[in-house]
Amino acid sequence: MTIANPVDALFSDLERQFILNKKDLGPIVHGFREELKTGLTTPSTKLATMIPSFVTKLPTGNETGTFLSLDMGGTNLRISAVELKGHGEVEVLELKRVASKELKTGEGSVFFDWIADTMDELVHVKAKHLFNDDQLEGKEALALGICWSFPVHQVTVNRGTLLRMGKGFTLENAEGRDLSDMLHEAFERKGLNVRVSAILNDAVGTLVAHAYANPRARIGFIFATGVNASYPEKISSMQAKLDPEYYQSQDASTEMLLNTEIDIFGSESYLPLTTYDLALDEAHNQPKFQLYEKMMSGAYMGELTRLIALDFIKAGVLFEGVIPEGFEEAYSFPTMYMSALESDNTSNKEESFKILSKYQTVQAPTYSDISVLTRICKIVATRSAVLACASIAAMIEQQGLDTNEDKHDIVIGINGSTYEFYPYMAERVHYALRNWFGTETSDRIRMEIAKDGGSIGGALIAMLCNQ
């Protein structure tokens, strides 16, 4: 009789929970497709999915002019002056700021004043040469497109109320208020004549931006701190979500981009939640919210890895069974560290040891510690890739892109640090899509990076809606 080595036994248990093959993916893709359908017929006033964007036209690639954009992601604020040069070319002058914990959890007006200060610096210092005197003196309004990485209940292309925010944001006196109003008030306090001409969710912005580079794009996908997706849907399918007067004024066969908020999709009934997912959710300040996102996005992969590693430490197969100082703290192992461990192909594991030196250990970490931890990272990250594939597959199927006759490329504009910078992520997502669809269809799928999706998408829509 062979006695299983304890590390192998732990890994086989972990893999049993985390490896999702085609059979496991079925209920998830099916669940997502059902939620796409029910979301389309449910009004989006509260915590909502399938939010209409009011964007009914995509750029052609020939647009020109200079426009402002504001891209508020999970962590970074980017305020840019975007010069559209035609032929799909753009130049971006950008100011980037990081939102502190105080700003994210404080009074809404203070947060919006911080945005107005950054806007002032862009317009009057960094990009001053791009504007004329009337614009600089505030006599002529500047058009701004907003790319907002949080749910908003939109009522028109440039108005919408803030819904519940994720990513650690709990702004006071902001939820339920109109985003444009709050920004205009802050711009006025600062003496800036900037008018919001469009509000876009970042997933919609990514699709718009990518359509400038490749007009065949049919899905915008964000795989970053958070996750989300957008795609075009016939107005006739979203009647329940639109104001009757607006609906009557539109040609029902026109397509409008939808912000799916797929991050909120999923429930215990069909997501294969592990004990680690449940533990992460329970300790979160917004439990039961964004269950799918918590299983796979950049904000949570490091924490899942840490929770798993703690069990390996307890079993005595990692760090000599002693928790390194600092490692016991929630979120003390960021996804960036996983990325560094998985990228380290050197034989002396210099980068990996550097990462582990951030924690105080009783015994110096060993090659075996690095190998065990890296293997956990790989398991967590591979599941993220497969889960990303689940939402992409659901949207491809919803649009019938896999079964239509034309056999054109299926183009997806994708944006986000987890997809772009996590090693092997793109290959893992593609591998999962190949498993799901088979070679013939998956060979037509083009996952193209939509660079600066937020800024360019915001500026393009500011332009298209300002005409």
Ligand code: BGC
């Ligand atoms: C937000 C979405 C956003 C996504 C990607 C999610 O947490 O709810 O609105 O598009 O993150 O940034």
